[in-house]
Amino acid sequence: MFNFLQRIGKSLMFPIATLPAAALLLRFGQDDLLGIPFLSAAGAGIIDNLAIIFAIGIAFGLAHDSNGGAALAGAIAYLVLTAAIATINESINMGVFAGILSGIVGGLLYNKFYNVKFPAWLAFFGGRRFVPIITAATMTVLAGLLGYAWPPIQQGIDAAGDWILNAGMFGVGAYGFLNRLLLPTGLHHVINTIVWFDFGTFTDAGGEVVRGEINRFLKGDPTAGPFLSGFFPIMMFGLPAACLAMYMAAKKERKAAVGGMLVSIAFTSFLTGITEPIEFSFMFLSPVLYVVHALLTGVAMMVAFAFDIRHGFGFSAGAIDYVLNFGLAENPLMLLVMGLFTGAIYFAIFYLLIVKLDLKTPGREDEDEDMVEGDSTEHGTSGTDETDARAYQTIAALGGTDNIVAVDYCTTRLRLRVKDADRVDEKALKRSGARGLMKINKTNVQVVIGTAVEFLADAMKNRIASGNPPLDQNIDFNSNATAPKEELPMKKEILPEDFVMPVDGKIIPLSEVPDEVFAQGMMGPGFAIVPSGNTIHSPVDGKIVSIFPTKHAIGLVTDTGVEVLIHFGLDTVNLKGQGFDLLVEDGQLVERGDALLKVDMDFVGANAPSTVTPIVFTNLTDQKLDVLKTGNQRQGTTSIIKVQ
Incomplete structure (x- = not known):
């Protein structure tokens, strides 16, 4: 179940990745900026159809081979479900849950039936062509069941949402704390999706009912924003200040080695709100700091609520979203004041705890751990070869191709299935430039890479398919062929x-x-x-x-x-x-x-x-x-x- 939920969380990143484009178009088209209605309409085209986008993205993400046939199955599942269920009860609006359910069903059915075979006279409908057929039939049955079962379920969800939304400081504080606490597992995407895209309702000027904290904020709901505002001081000021504290506490001889890394990830957090590279840099080296960070996030959410600050984002709480949505916010300048205080508190607490407890944050590890920034030129590579060199080093650090079962990724980290997690060399990973390693269990590990993770994952997949040959071999990955110096047959054996x-x-x-x-x-x-x-x-x-x-x-x-x-x-x-x-x-x-x-x-x-x-x-x-x-x-x- 844990692995399945992680796969759902990873799949949610596909549709969530569309939000920056939607937010930009929606905001620039509004009267307080450019005042161009068709831009707002273009952005609303994404925001208003998030459910089907979720269905497509989740099904695609769950497909074992990331085939477009799964995405089509997700879309068909959503269309069948929503059209059929309306004939039973016109008032039912499952919202984003319809998209999530459709995506899960479409993805799972694709994995089960993508290679089904029929007799010759039915062969045309075999394989992937059968997936939309079985998906439509399955969702028709589900629509019949949910037409009667969903209203009480939705009442329960709405009651839970109303309780959280009306719980005041406690509600936003608990959400902020859990949001950070679940980040190491990737399950924070699941609770984010519910809060951001389902909790609360608002009827916009056009009479359309929208759900979710982000959607309501972007559509002008004056009550939306409390579950988003408190993240800005953390991501723009708090975590960059934590980076400064880690740099100041680093050993003198190590400051040059870790300084560049800390500056780059601090600026990324400030500008875009992507914080995982910072958090994973101390999460496992010093878990006490991470618990403090989660608590401070909850406190920041509560303080923002107490000061009646209402701000929001389309993607994450960085400077880009802060400026973009400034015109929709209430008391946004107070977030900057809060941010300065938050930064000072983070610096003081982090520096004090690191020094007093001798926590092994970047730059303070024991000498034999040798955590340094990876040098991708040590094998004579540069430019476009850097990713390939890093892929080679990462595969070797993970125990080689024979230890890697599957390679996947989300926003900033590799998600890997391995045969034996004990064979993974954490020191070698960090020498290759990884920010951190998390061993979920004996066969599942996650490696924090940063925003370039997609390119590294693709390079790793190409190398694994070719046996991860040495860097000095002439390899054409696009043709899936290698030109090794010496062909060695596979050694068939079972120990x-x-x-x-x-x-x-x-x-x-x-x-x-x-x-x-x-x-x-x-x-x-x-x-x-x-x-x-x-x-x-x-x-x-x-x-x-x-x-x-x-x-x-x-x-x-x-x-x-x-x-x-x-x-x-x-x-x-x-x-x-x-x-x-x-x-x-x-x-x-x-x-x-x-x-x-x-x-x-x-x-x-x-x-x-x-x-x-x-x-x-x-x-x-x-x-x-x-x-x-x-x-x-x-x-x-x-x-x-x-x-x-």
């Missing part, structure tokens, strides 16, 4: 610790399987299991490369190129999928122990000749397979086989 028992049961030789095709090794060497458990788990880290339409057999490939076929039971193809509950999808990356298939053992045992399950290695030619254990074994047991 004993890299293969686990996929299900509780008894290991028997493949020769004892009552099926000549398997018993004689026609499909390849392997072994078999007489299962006592009902769930098949992945025995290896790898990728799902084939799933039989009848669900009884799954093919995987390891990162070393070994193909593994798990065939549950004998003649189970005749069951036509009955008795099998598939838990993965074709193309999915899996780790050892991930559940692949759940089996109704009573049904399959009664309707198939045997439940004996062959595990076959289908592409071993020169390699030797050794079965290291026999007899009854528990799922997850290691050292079952060895391939060399």
Whole structure:
């Protein structure tokens, strides 16, 4: 659930990224600036259609391959939902929740059905073309259910929103504190979306009802802004002052090394309101400072509320939004006064705590930690090669290509799935220019890069696809081809610790399987299991490369190129999928122990000749397979086989 919510939070950044353009157009077109109505109308075209933009952006972000077909599914899901639900109850307006729900359904259905196959006479409607069809059908059913279920749900949401909006200083303070506290996990995007785009309603001059703190502020609601105002003193003054405190507290010999970094991220925070590079620079080195920062954010929100300051932003609380929306604000000059006091408080508290508690902020680390700014020219690269060099260094610091399962990113950080987080070298990451590292769990890490994260992520994906060759090799990433100095074939092997028992049961030789095709090794060497458990788990880290339409057999490939076929039971193809509950999808990356298939053992045992399950290695030619254990074994047991 945590990983799923993180994926939702990351996907929300696609539609949120449109807000700066909308805010600029909307403001410049208003009478107090340029007074050009069609500019305001252009901006309103985005603001008024955020729900469908959310549907498209979330579906696209959830798609395993970021394909445009998922985005189309999200749009269709939204259009079907909103049109159908209105026939049941005209008063229902799900707002941004309709977009979020549609995006989730569209993205998940795309991942499940993008490669579905039909008989020849229906083949045209197979694959990605089937996704909009199943999406429309699914959303029609959901619309029928929500037509009756949504009104009480919306009443509950509105009641919660009204309580928070009317909770005064406590409400805005709690929101500010939680907003910063959840930032390390990325889940702050989720609560931001609810507050910014759903809480509160306002009817504009044209009679249109708009929802959400940002939308209401930009459309002129005189009550909107309290949940936005208090961020300006923090982002424009407080965190830059924290950077100054960290610089002043740095060791004398380290000030030159960290000064440039601190100046650049402080200016970014002041100008744009993007604060993550600053926050991640001390978040894990000195967690006590981060808790203080979260508390100070809550206090700033409460003080702004107490002084009746009402200001807002289209993207974030930086100087750009402060100036742009100055004409819509109430008491905006008080934010500058607040900012000066906030900056002084941040500097004093941060400097005092850093020095007195000897906190390891940038420039105060122990010498052996050697945190320096990455030098992208150390490998003889410069200019356009800097990103490629940094990608090479980052991949190496993450444990190499064999440790990286998936690369993703949000506004300022890489979001990575790895095989073993312990193999990630934090010092090497910081030497390559990373601001910080967060290990979510054993297989999920986040690396704070800054606003250039998208370019680094793309460069890393290209390098990973090519095996991360040395920097002095001539590589054409656009053609997905490499020109290495020496071609080395992939070494097909599976170490004993890299293969686990996929299900509780008894290991028997493949020769004892009552099926000549398997018993004689026609499909390849392997072994078999007489299962006592009902769930098949992945025995290896790898990728799902084939799933039989009848669900009884799954093919995987390891990162070393070994193909593994798990065939549950004998003649189970005749069951036509009955008795099998598939838990993965074709193309999915899996780790050892991930559940692949759940089996109704009573049904399959009664309707198939045997439940004996062959595990076959289908592409071993020169390699030797050794079965290291026999007899009854528990799922997850290691050292079952060895391939060399």
